[in-house]
Each structure stands twice: as C-alpha cells, then as structure tokens.
Amino acid sequence: GFAAKPSLAQSSTTKSDPDKPKPLVSHIYTADPSAHVFNGKIYIYPSHDIDAGVPEDDQGAHFAMRDYHILSMDNVNGKITDHGVALDLNDIPWAGRQLWAPDAAYKNGTYYLYFPVKDKQDVFRMGVATSKSPTGPFKAEPKPIDGSYSIDPAVFTDTDGKSYMYFGGIWGGQLQRWATGTYNASLKTDLEKPDEPALSAKIARLSNDMLRFDEAPKDVKIVDKDGKPLLGKDHDRRFFEGAWMHKYKGTYYFSYSTGDTHFLAYATSQSPYGPFTYQGVIMNPVKGWTTHHSIIEFKGKWYIFYHDVELSGKTHLRNIKVMELTRRPDGSFETITP
Ligand code: FUB
Numbered sequence: 001g002f003a004a005k006p007s008l009a010q011s012s013t014t015k016s017d018p019d020k021p022k023p024l025v026s027h028i029y030t031a032d033p034s035a036h037v038f039n040g041k042i043y044i045y046p047s048h049d050i051d052a053g054v055p056e057d058d059q060g061a062h063f064a065m066r067d068y069h070i071l072s073m074d075n076v077n078g079k080i081t082d083h084g085v086a087l088d089l090n091d092i093p094w095a096g097r098q099l100w101a102p103d104a105a106y107k108n109g110t111y112y113l114y115f116p117v118k119d120k121q122d123v124f125r126m127g128v129a130t131s132k133s134p135t136g137p138f139k140a141e142p143k144p145i146d147g148s149y150s151i152d153p154a155v156f157t158d159t160d161g162k163s164y165m166y167f168g169g170i171w172g173g174q175l176q177r178w179a180t181g182t183y184n185a186s187l188k189t190d191l192e193k194p195d196e197p198a199l200s201a202k203i204a205r206l207s208n209d210m211l212r213f214d215e216a217p218k219d220v221k222i223v224d225k226d227g228k229p230l231l232g233k234d235h236d237r238r239f240f241e242g243a244w245m246h247k248y249k250g251t252y253y254f255s256y257s258t259g260d261t262h263f264l265a266y267a268t269s270q271s272p273y274g275p276f277t278y279q280g281v282i283m284n285p286v287k288g289w290t291t292h293h294s295i296i297e298f299k300g301k302w303y304i305f306y307h308d309v310e311l312s313g314k315t316h317l318r319n320i321k322v323m324e325l326t327r328r329p330d331g332s333f334e335t336i337t338p
Helices: 004-016
Strands: 029-038 041-049 067-073 080-088 095-097 103-107 110-119 124-131 154-157 163-167 201-205 218-220 241-248 251-257 264-269 276-283 294-298 301-308 319-324
Touching (some): 029 103, 029 294, 029 301, 041 103, 103 154, 154 241, 163 241, 251 276
Antiparallel strands (some): 029 041, 041 067, 095 110, 103 110, 201 218, 294 301, 301 319
16 A cells, blocks of 8 residues: 555645645655755755654654665756665664654765764764765764764854754654753653743754864754743744754844644844844644755755655655745745645
8 A cells, every 4th residue: 555645645636736746756755855955956865754663652753764865856846866775774883763854964075964863772862974975875973973962953054164063853852851961851842841941952063074063062042023032832933843054145044843833933143053033934834743844045046845744644654845935035935835
C-alpha cells in the first residue's frame, strides 16, 4: 500500500486545482526541507520520514528516521533528482536514534551537513558531516559538536563571512531540559511558567573550520512591538522549533514554527543575535501536526519550502512542497494559506 497511495493523492490534487503546490517527490516521504542555492542550483536537505513501527508519543518517538537523502533541481518546479543516501545513522559513531531536521552550509571548497540525533543516552546533540559535493556522501565527525544540544540546526553565513548556527526545539526537541544550563529531564514541554518569558532558540557562532561552536550558545530573544518578551503562554507567537535565518536589505529575518499552534512566524532585527521583533505569520497551519520551512531567494524571487501530509494523512510521513512568497516593498511577507 505504501507505493500506491502517493500517486492516487497526487492525481486527484492535479484534477481539482492545478495551481496548488504538489509534493516535490512521492517515491519517499520527506520533511523539514532546508533549501540552499549552491552554484546556481537548488539543493534540498530534508528529513527522510519512514514508518519505523515505533508507537506515537508526545515526545515524537514515532519520528524514527534513519538516513538522509539530498534532492536537487535546476529550477523551481523543474525536474527533481534524488541523490540517494547521503548519510546513514549506522555511519555516525555516537548516534542512538532519530535523525531529525538537518541543514547544510558551504565554505572553502567543503560542504557541511548539520544534523540532530539522539546519542546513546537518548539526549539530542548536533553532529556535523563533510563532503566535497553538495549531494554527499557525507562523512560524520567522530563526536557531536561540543556544547551542542536539542534539535533543528539552521546555519546562516552572513555577508561578512561569519557563520552562525540557530537551533533548538521544545517538547520532544528537549530544549527545556537545558534551561538551567545542565541537562535535566524533568521538564516535559517548556518552562511550564506561562507568565515568564518563553524559552528562546539558541545561536552560536561557528569556528572558521565550521566544525565547532566558537562561543557558548546565546538566547535568540523575541519581543513584541513594545519591546516586551513573548511569554510562555503566548503559544500563537512564541518559538517552538524549526528556526531559519535569512537576510534581506541589511535586516535579519528569524523565522520558526510555533509548534502546538502550527504557525510559521517571523521576527526581525538589525543584528544576527537579535533581539528580534515579532512581525507576523508567514504561513498558516498545514495538514499534519508539524510545520517546518526554509526560505531562499532564487533568480530574483523568494520561495518557501515546507511540508504537509498530503500523501499519507499521517503526521510522521510527510512530503515537501515549495511556494513563492510575496514580499511587500517594506520587506514584510504576505501571509500564505497553504
Ligand atoms: O522531523 C522531526 C521533527 O519534526 C523536526 O526536527 C521538527 O522541526 C519537526 O518538523
């Protein structure tokens, strides 16, 4: 039944609404697409969803992914190529389970694949793997990045050449377990203090060789238009997971998922470190529990890569899609309803 469902779902979509975005691939399930333009081509670094038969729980155990496939395309909506397995869980010496949302970067002739995976103690850490090709195969470093934790790395290289990793995810992503600086598994969801500032994503500058944190991770603070921090109870706006960073006309755009309320939201700053001022929603909820995106500029247009569950109807078997974004003259985004 695995193979038959996707094509059925796809053809019915095509008939009813030809303009609706279609899954970019249907031979495998994909999610969390981190898109990049390298050498004039689009490369997508997604999660590779599988049904591993692990029962669903509120910490996301059913997201039990075991490898990564990298996809590429010459044009948006053009032919898409699956370059096969780029990195396998078995080839990461320290990894336990659950290869979650990755990202990639390029510097000085090397491509870097950043990935979160639980170590053998079931604690999420960030790993890095290198290749001379954007499509891999990638070779993992023998140990996780020192001082790393939680999930969803997004690596951004600024116009001055400095690179930063934004990361973190609450609930199953374990960010709340690090709230005191050391690992403490007692907090399940977030800080559990609704009237205090919400947990923040983290940022750390990367070393020149891209393999280490060059500083202790700092908070990515999000404030409202009056400069007040978003609170723990503000589920419609506060950070949950799935960070992304892009720069447009000198302004830094930090975008992310609000998780349990399923929005892709954004906030802006004049510094890569923030604080970021909340601006609004880029994309309303998709079908499925998770929502996760990336934003790129390609040939003068802006695109959002995201996922939903059109092919499977199951929250852990997702499919990636792409849509054009409308940027207003002041840099803000029109809200998309997928
Ligand atoms: O794909 C597993 C997790 O689900 C990701 O790391 C989160 O962002 C969410 O999409």
